[in-house]
Amino acid sequence: MAKIKHIEFYNFRNFKNFKTSFNNKLNILFGDNGCGKTNILEGISLIAKGKGLRNSNILNLIKKQEENFLIKNNLEIQKNDFNIEIFSEQKNEKLKKIIKINNDSSKDSLNFLNQSISYLVFLPEMERLFQASPSYRRNFLDRLIFSSRNDYNKLINKYKKSLLERNKILQSYNTDDDWLNRIESEICLLGLEIYKLRNSQLKTLNIELSNMKNDYNFQFDIILEIKDDFFNNDINFEEYLSNLINSRVYDKQFGGAKIGPHKSDIISIVNNEFEASLLSTGQQKTIVLMILLAQCNYLVNHKKINPIFLFDEIGSHLDKHNRQILLDMINRFEIQFFLTGTDQNMFSFVSTNAEFYNITEL
Ligand SMILES: Nc1ncnc2c1ncn2[C@@H]1O[C@H](COP(=O)(O)OP(=O)(O)OP(=O)(O)O)[C@@H](O)[C@H]1O
Ligand SMILES: [Mg+2]
Numbered sequence: 001m002a003k004i005k006h007i008e009f010y011n012f013r014n015f016k017n018f019k020t021s022f023n024n025k026l027n028i029l030f031g032d033n034g035c036g037k038t039n040i041l042e043g044i045s046l047i048a049k050g051k052g053l054r055n056s057n058i059l060n061l062i063k064k065q066e067e068n069f070l071i072k073n074n075l076e077i078q079k080n081d082f083n084i085e086i087f088s089e090q091k092n093e094k095l096k097k098i099i100k101i102n103n104d105s106s107k108d109s110l111n112f113l114n115q116s117i118s119y120l121v122f123l124p125e126m127e128r129l130f131q132a133s134p135s136y137r138r139n140f141l142d143r144l145i146f147s148s149r150n151d152y153n154k155l156i157n158k159y160k161k162s163l164l165e166r167n168k169i170l171q172s173y174n175t176d177d178d179w180l181n182r183i184e185s186e187i188c189l190l191g192l193e194i195y196k197l198r199n200s201q202l203k204t205l206n207i208e209l210s211n212m213k214n215d216y217n218f219q220f221d222i223i224l225e226i227k228d229d230f231f232n233n234d235i236n237f238e239e240y241l242s243n244l245i246n247s248r249v250y251d252k253q254f255g256g257a258k259i260g261p262h263k264s265d266i267i268s269i270v271n272n273e274f275e276a277s278l279l280s281t282g283q284q285k286t287i288v289l290m291i292l293l294a295q296c297n298y299l300v301n302h303k304k305i306n307p308i309f310l311f312d313e314i315g316s317h318l319d320k321h322n323r324q325i326l327l328d329m330i331n332r333f334e335i336q337f338f339l340t341g342t343d344q345n346m347f348s349f350v351s352t353n354a355e356f357y358n359i360t361e362l
Contacts, residue, residue, distance in 0.1 A: 001306035002117040003336045004044060005081070006074040011066040013039035022338075023355045024076070026330060028347050029340045030315075031359035037340040040359070041121075041310045043071050044338060046086050046097070048117045049110075050146075050153060053310060058088050058095040077116045084113070114150045118305050120296060124313040126288045130276040134265035140288075141266050144295050145201045148303050152197065159190040163257055170252040187260065188240040194261040195231055202226060202266070208294035216328060219321045222276070222287055223269045230259040282317050289325040300333055308336050315341025323349050 003024040009015040014036045029037045038054075045053040046061075062069045071086040085100045101109040121143060125132065129140060146152045166183045169175055202224045209222060230243065240259075247258040256262075268276035268287055276287050292309075299305040309329065318326065330337060330352055341347060344356055 001077070002047075002308065003076045004047070004073055004308065005076055007040075007043065008070075008072040009040075009043055010070040010072075011063040012043055012061060012069040012071055013063060015039065016063065020357060022336070023353070024336050026337045026350065026352055026354040027339070027357065028344070028350070028354050029338065029357045029359055030342060030344045030346075033342060035359040037359055038312050041312055041338055041340065044073075044308070045119055045121065045310055046071060047073060047075070047084055047099075047113075048119070049114050049150060051097075053119075053121050053123065053312075058097055062088055075117075082113075118147045118150070118299065118307040120144075120147055120292050120299075120307045120309050122288065122292060122309075122311040122314055124316075127281040127285045127317070129288055130268060130279065130284050134263075137266040138262075138264060141198055141201060144205075144291070145197055147295060147307055148299055148305060149197070155190060155193060155197075159187065159194060159261070162187045162190060163260070163262065166257065167251070167255060170248060171255075184241060184244050187257070188237055188244060191260045192235070192237060192240060195226075195228075195235070195264075198261065198264065198266075199226060199233070204298055205291060205294050208298050209290065212294060212297060216293075217324065218290060219286060220283075220290070221271050222290065223272075224291070225267050225269065226264050227267045228261070228264040231261070231264060282319060282322065285317065286322055286325065289322060289329075293325055293329055296329060296333060296335070300335075306333070306335055309338065311337065311339045313341060314339050315343070315346030318346075318349075326350075 004022050005024070006021045007019070009018040012018075014034075018036075029040055031037060042052045042054050042056070042061075051057070052061075068088040068090075073084050073086075075082045075084055082101055083103075085103075087098055088095050089098050090096075098105060099110060099113065101113050125136070126140065129137060142152065142156060162183055166180065166187060169180045169183065205224055209218075212218070213221075243259055244257065251257050270276050270279065270287075276284060279287065296307060296309075299307050311326075314326065327350070329335070330350065339347065344358070347354065347356075
């Protein structure tokens with residue numbers, strides 16, 4: 001699996017010209033607010049398909065007043081070195097992100113890259129994951145699915161596009177019934193697939209979490225579930241379609257679609273008693289770290305994928321339980337970590353060979 005050995009940024013975010021090499025285990029980036037720590041993690045997360053960890057549009061990636069950004073990096077994949085370039089390019093009045101692997105941007109090369117690299121991400125907002133809006137939890141789950149299936153984003157995008165298309169038809173004066181029927185069938189097929197994958201991802205996590213109980217000293221028992229007024233495990237295409245057709249009048253009036261996986265929420269039941277939304281932010285962080293650890297276990301042991309960990313502002317509010325989970329991740333897996341915090345001292349509990357990078361000095 002991929003390890004990042006070296007990275008260079010040119011006109012990327014706040015960096016005019018930035019270079020650094022990384023070790024293949026534990027990299028800790030520290031520095032004052034605004035020095036560019038999250039930008040570095042974002043730059044790393046762009047070495048694959050997608051919009052990176054901020055889900056940003058390309059224009060914002062380019063340093064203000066500059067025309068294009070360029071990220072160069074050296075990746076080791078199964079003991080071979082690859083030079084990767086990621087840059088923005090203006091094509092037909094649209095900014096595009098281009099990736100080249102050893103100067104080659106063929107589909108095969110890109111597929112190879114996408115299959116070789118996978119990320120698990122912690123962002124500071126996740127400390128309130130169970131108090132945030134459902135869309136945030138859906139995205140969190142979708143990112144986990146994406147870490148083992150790099151074609152999953154395509155499915156989500158297609159589904160969203162079909163919903164928009166249906167909405168357009170419903171809002172138009174002369175509804176084209178054939179077209180509407182076709183789009184609704186498509187929505188149901190895609191929607192069922194998303195429900196299925198999300199459900200199976202949660203099942204996987206529940207199994208991993210329960211198996212890990214003996215080995216790890218977890219503070220909580222958690223069970224993750226989809227909460228959705230419409231979804232149940234036996235739902236089939238016909239039922240979905242007839243429900244969608246029945247909601248046309250409502251959807252025409254209110255826009256969007258009343259049913260479907262874009263309405264789901266994900267809940268976490270703690271100790272068989274209450275929902276995780278009742279936990280403190282530090283405790284929610286514990287649950288998120290447990291989930292990431294469980295997913296890591298699944299990826300490494302069942303999918304033979306070694307993800308790269310990008311943990312932003314992980315250093316703050318780490319009590320002994322959360323430190324232990326982080327140490328478990330670091331010590332038990334052959335994985336490359338990138339952790340950020342404002343202060344080097346936040347990471348004094350990490351005893352493994354960590355390399356520290358003072359971003360202000362670079
Ligand atoms: N396109 C851009 N051009 C120039 N500067 C940018 C661009 N996008 C973001 N920045 C700047 O980059 C700086 C660093 O941002 P970043 O979020 O990486 O900081 P950070 O080190 O993670 O800070 P914190 O500790 O507060 O999280 C910010 O001052 C931001 O305004
Ligand atoms: Mg930051």
